Amino acid sequence: MIESVVITFVQAVVILAVSPFIVGLIRKVKARLQCRQGPGWLQPYYDLVKLFRKDVVASTHTSWIFTASPYIIFASTLAAVLLVPIFLSTVPLNFAGDVITVVYLLALGTFFLILAGLDAGSAFGGMGSSREAIVASLTEPAMILSIFAVGLTAGSTNLSTIVHKTALLQGIVTDPPPHLMALAALFIVTLAETGRVPVDNPATHLELTMIHEAMILEYSGRYLALVEWASAMKLLLFLTLISNIFAPWGIATEPEPVWMIFGVAVWLVKVSGLAVLIGVIESMFAKLRLFRVTDFLGLAFILSLLAIIFFYILRG
């Protein structure tokens, strides 16, 4: 019991601590590819602390939804993170929810983010909310299905079971085609859900292009810090999902401190690699037009569905 609480707490701390680093890493990669030095490694942490200390300016038009949303978004994202194996293949809270729960917990955050975007009455917020609604509608089904396609081999939708069995290669027969399709689908979902190029651009404040940034335009001070931190955690969650579901090797399968520390190190290497990849993609591609984005996301949905169909066809 105490062990479970400690592991859960450590997991929360690790995610909270590492997530700004990943955001900074992507920025660094982009800067280097543009032949710039870029801000220092600790800049995202300084940004968060500064935002937390700043005064909050809230709109007179807003209601308690606007005030409560950052806390709800932060809490629901953190809750989702606690259900995902990071350095230990079987998280203590795994009985509380599976992949569908993770998706719906993130959806809870999205729901309140959309409401917060509408609350100030500004057209920017409404626009961001409206776009977020369509992006979320197309990505979340793809996310459930792509992970389920992998879950089929492990015979479970429980993330811990999937990761644990894959790590130990317990009764796992890998079929490359469905797995690759699911991987591609999940990667597209990651780009879309975390507001990355080519779906959204986290660096822009141009109303024609922004989605996530438009919704949080009215936020300032500690509210903005919480929302930013939550989206950094969400990014890390997706990278963790990709690395631990498709390549869980190195993760601790027993709650031994040594192996868990090793697991953290291996996990850091994996998610950093993915973050570099995202940085490269952001530098190489332009943002898609909004109505081209939907085709791109439709692709993820179809790929994940095909992954399941192929799985059964290959097995007969």
Next chain:
Amino acid sequence: MSLDLSWIIHWGLFNVVVLYGIGIFLPFAFYRNAHFQNLVAHGAAMAASIVGVVLGLAGLWAPEPVTFSVLSNLPLLTFQVRVDPLASFFVLIISLAGFAVSQFAMGYVREFENRRSIGALGGLYNAFLLSMTLVILADDGFFFLIVWEIMSLVSYFLVVTEHEKPETRYAGFFYLIMTHVGTAFIIVTYLVFYQQAGSFSFEAFRHPAAPLPEGFRTLAFAAALIGFGTKAGIVPLHVWLPYAHPAAPSHVSALMSGVMIKTAIYGLVRVYFDFLGGTFPWWWGFIVLAIGAVSALLGVMYALMEHDLKSLLAYHSVENIGIILMGIGAGMIFQSYGLSNLAALGLLAGLYHTINHAMFKGLLFLGAGSTLYATHTRNMEEYGGLIRKMPWTAFFFLVGAVSISALPPSNGFVSEWLTFQSLFLSFQIPDVLMKIMLPIGAAMLALTGVLALACFAKAFGISFLAMPRSAHAREAQEVPWAMRIGMAEMALFCVVLGLAPMGVVPMIDRVTAPLTGITIAEKIVSEGGFALVPAPDKGFASISTPVLGLLLIVLVPAALLTAVVIGGRLRKRFYKTWGCGINLKPRMEYTATGFTQPIKQVFDMIYRPTVKLETEMLEESRYFAKRMRFETHIEPVFQKYLYDPVVRVLSLLADRLRVVQAGSLHLYLTYIFLTLIILLLWVR
């Protein structure tokens, strides 16, 4: 103990009828005192609902079904009722929803004072609840059809309460026709059973003298699907529903959308799992699943485009009936492959969603009724900022919105999750086609779920947040206490159903156990009652809404604490929203139409939108618009391509038949005479 329960059930049956009866007739005794009529009618309904809850719970835990009958001197008709677990469960749903709705109605019908007879409204309302309860309890085909018809007619009268509006009359007329088409098919179903049973008693349907031939079974399946499906609002028989449900007074809408359509679900389960004994080919289940998936997806898609709050909710009923049918359809598929564990799971998921939908849809309709009461308009584009004027209503509506969007740890999440699981567990079916088809159903369910989230973000965001968009919204006031308490009760039911699945699952298991012959409650509820596991032998997955709820309750203050630790005390200033240098006006806000524009464009295959834009330019310059007019419609595909042709053909036929209807009395007498002679010849 069993004796006691049987006594309670008899007591409950008697009192439910008596109390609703009081509610029907007594209001008329207080002629001219509308306030008293209101109290008597809805007070009686609340009392009867409490008895109904007791009756439902007693029936669920009774070791065996209790029957009670009153003989009539008409041939083939006995007023027989039977309280078995399936019926008790639905009585429980009706009574729980009825209780909160009656509480709400006490405040809401003030809206109709001096305009309508409160006595008539209250009396019909009680008759509606009583007829629904009797539909569920009826144990005789004829008796069932009689109360079914009473239910339909009473609800028709309630729909046309505001009959001075032409659109209400149209809605009522449409509803009346569709419900009778449905009833015709239900009659066909029962006649098929009568063929072999030789009696209209349900007991005879269950155990016919000779087994039904395969063709007749299929006929019964199809006729029941169409007949009950019309009432349930499955696509493409749903077209009447978005007209009729919103036209009724809001508390009646809540009952129609939340509860009445569930009588159709009851009918389907009763026919398929009880009368037909739960043995059927796989493609029956597949058809139910497919219809469910299509209804769910199209229901939510049309809901997104709806800016009349009550019509939006009505379309969501189509969606949720779809989700319920997906669970039941999956259960039927598993049943036909002999996987009774999973069949019970699918059925359980469907029934869980049935009770959930009754509660959150009831709650949302009560919320919509409150906004209607406060603003006198149903158009969302005229709302805005209501959260400041009506904080209670806004909060309860939010609870309903979170529940219907299936966000954890709400009740909608539990039942949708169970439905997901029963669809994903398809890998245990030996047939490859079904293995693939069920996950495709899950994909459609996932898409439905997120679109529902988008729709309720729109409904809540546009209606309750930002600035008021019209004078109606600016002058809105919080609704009376009676209405708030009614909504609070519904919200409480939603929360309890979400956080205590370990109590609900064994209850529904008592319903599914006799139907599938297997009890799965002990297997599903695990971890000392805290988690739900759909397939224990496989270790497939589990959720625990109490733990998720606790996690969120702990983490929100943790976030607050983090902010205080890092940032110190909160210093907050208020300033108006930045409007690019000019003062922000409500007209600059995003509208419901604007919010759903991307969705409309992405799915234009389904919506087939037509857009009309007229711009009048200034004479001095062609670059400045003087006036703009924007019109957009989505094509009512089903009405245009399915219903209109049928109506045209029928009108044409009726035109032709006018020849025999010449208006001459002599001619009619001749017809009667000829008919008599033919009949006499035939009988001879």
